[in-house]
Amino acid sequence: MAAPIIRIDNITKRYGPLTVLDGLSMEVLPGEKLALIGPSGSGKTTILRILMTLEAISGGHIEVEGDQLYHMPKNGGLVPADDRHLHRMREKIGMVFQHFNLFPHKCVLDNVTLAPMLTKGVPKAEAQKRAMELLDMVGLANKAKSMPAQLSGGQKQRVAIARALALSPKIMLFDEVTSALDPELVEEVLNVMRKLAAETDMTMLLVTHEMGFAHDFADRILFFDRGRIVEEGKPDEIFRNPKQERTQTFLRKIIAAGHRV
Amino acid sequence: MTDWSGYIGLILQGALVTLQLTVMGSVLAVIMAFLAGLGRVSRFTAVRVLATTYIEFFRGTSIFVQLFWVYFVLPFAGVTLSPLQAGVLALGLNVGAYGAEVVRGAVKAIGREQREACIALNLTRGQAMRHVILPQALPLMLPTFGNNAIELLKGTAVVSLISLTDMTFQAQVVRAQTGSTLIPFAVILMLYFLMALAISHGMRWLERRVTRGLDGVRS
Numbered sequence: 001m002a003a004p005i006i007r008i009d010n011i012t013k014r015y016g017p018l019t020v021l022d023g024l025s026m027e028v029l030p031g032e033k034l035a036l037i038g039p040s041g042s043g044k045t046t047i048l049r050i051l052m053t054l055e056a057i058s059g060g061h062i063e064v065e066g067d068q069l070y071h072m073p074k075n076g077g078l079v080p081a082d083d084r085h086l087h088r089m090r091e092k093i094g095m096v097f098q099h100f101n102l103f104p105h106k107c108v109l110d111n112v113t114l115a116p117m118l119t120k121g122v123p124k125a126e127a128q129k130r131a132m133e134l135l136d137m138v139g140l141a142n143k144a145k146s147m148p149a150q151l152s153g154g155q156k157q158r159v160a161i162a163r164a165l166a167l168s169p170k171i172m173l174f175d176e177v178t179s180a181l182d183p184e185l186v187e188e189v190l191n192v193m194r195k196l197a198a199e200t201d202m203t204m205l206l207v208t209h210e211m212g213f214a215h216d217f218a219d220r221i222l223f224f225d226r227g228r229i230v231e232e233g234k235p236d237e238i239f240r241n242p243k244q245e246r247t248q249t250f251l252r253k254i255i256a257a258g259h260r261v
Numbered sequence: 262m263t264d265w266s267g268y269i270g271l272i273l274q275g276a277l278v279t280l281q282l283t284v285m286g287s288v289l290a291v292i293m294a295f296l297a298g299l300g301r302v303s304r305f306t307a308v309r310v311l312a313t314t315y316i317e318f319f320r321g322t323s324i325f326v327q328l329f330w331v332y333f334v335l336p337f338a339g340v341t342l343s344p345l346q347a348g349v350l351a352l353g354l355n356v357g358a359y360g361a362e363v364v365r366g367a368v369k370a371i372g373r374e375q376r377e378a379c380i381a382l383n384l385t386r387g388q389a390m391r392h393v394i395l396p397q398a399l400p401l402m403l404p405t406f407g408n409n410a411i412e413l414l415k416g417t418a419v420v421s422l423i424s425l426t427d428m429t430f431q432a433q434v435v436r437a438q439t440g441s442t443l444i445p446f447a448v449i450l451m452l453y454f455l456m457a458l459a460i461s462h463g464m465r466w467l468e469r470r471v472t473r474g475l476d477g478v479r480s
Contacts, residue, residue, distance in 0.1 A: 027295050052380065052381050053380065054379075054380055054381070068325045075479070084386075087383055087385070090380070090381075090383040091383060093381075095381040096379075096382065097374065097378065099374055099379070101375060101376075101378035101381075103375070103393055103397075104397065105396045105397050114382070114384075114392060115382035115383060115384060118384055118388050118392065119382070119383045119384060121387075163382070164382075165380070166380065167383065170299075243465060
């Protein structure tokens with residue numbers, strides 16, 4: 001079996017007196033599609049944000065491709081990572097946000113080309129060619145010159161996916177990417193993600209409330225509650241035959257709320 | 262019967278000095294506003310302290326006193342400035358301190374989401390500031406910058422106190438020589454007003470230019 005691409009070892013995250021993650025450990029294999037589910041406030045989004053280095057950890061260690069994320073080796077020990085180390089580690093990871101976070105002052109094409117040109121020194125023509133391929137993949141090549149404000153939510157999110165892909169990360173993090181969308185726009189974003197999963201061997205971590213999608217998309221489901229992994233397993237095991245009572249309660253509530261499973 | 266053309270000419274010469282002070286003072290103010298405003302959000306404590314000290318000092322003391330210090334006290338430290346240089350320096354530093362808070366406020370107003378997108382795209386802090394934060398913050402600064410520029414224009418009148426022959430100074434001269442208060446002061450009233458009008462129109466034009474395509478909608 002391949003070595004894990006992500007190894008999370010006993011991490012803790014506190015905001016003042018509030019403990020969001022409590023001694024959490026988990027591993028992700030290269031190419032694995034992982035769905036993180038659970039009630040809000042259970043810490044699942046926090047994990048993604050920590051992996052993207054948007055939140056510092058209060059304790060523990062994280063390895064990505066064998067390198068420490070928040071620490072770096074020095075004089076035989078580990079010290080907190082400096083900016084250079086963080087920039088090197090962030091190259092491996094991309095993220096798509098719930099609220100898209102496109103740059104409103106730049107057209108779609110420039111949104112996608114900005115980071116490759118700045119962070120990797122890709123020449124403009126090459127960055128644009130690659131960006132057009134990606135926009136074509138998400139079905140928005142005809143919107144390249146549009147401004148984000150002219151797009152629908154689903155289109156914005158597809159641009160955001162193309163933008164993250166432009167840096168060719170090995171790991172993609174999707175943080176409730178359909179939660180801010182009108183119901184009729186959800187499917188177009190999910191389709192792009194299905195395509196991505198089928199056509200690439202990227203490792204993908206997904207926080208979602210779309211249980212049906214999680215079931216079809218993921219190799220493994222992690223159910224979170226109160227900063228801990230309560231239950232994990234193959235989608236069928238979790239959705240058809242959850243063992244933990246908290247998982248059962250959560251799934252019942254979700255179904256009652258009208259979500260498909 | 263007084264021949265007014267010569268006196269009006271004098272006032273127009275003064276208007277030129279006022280214009281010079283306003284333009285040069287504004288340039289210095291904008292430079293100081295960005296230096297100190299970005300300094301206030303720096304992650305280096307020393308830079309933040311320096312910027313804060315500058316802002317609080319120049320906002321907290323009167324432009325009148327600052328001008329006298331620059332013109333009459335600095336020479337004791339071996340720095341002698343011409344009245345114009347002293348005027349530009351005092352006005353630019355003073356208004357720049359107000360502008361710095363405008364820059365800081367606008368930069369802070371660009372939300373966490375944009376900053377997080379920059380981190381996720383692995384931009385450096387400098388790249389994020391230059392390519393993402395500032396282009397969006399600039400339209401937010403412009404209306405207040407327009408206000409500040411007009412304040413600076415009106416503030417130029419205090420330089421007549423260090424013998425700079427600006428518009429207000431010349432009006433006083435004309436008043437002393439002709440005994441008429443109404444005409445010279447009506448003329449400079451009009452001139453100040455026209456200059457301020459030009460500034461607000463210029464700023465509005467600039468605002469339209471930088472917000473083109475933005476439509477005020479955040480994505």
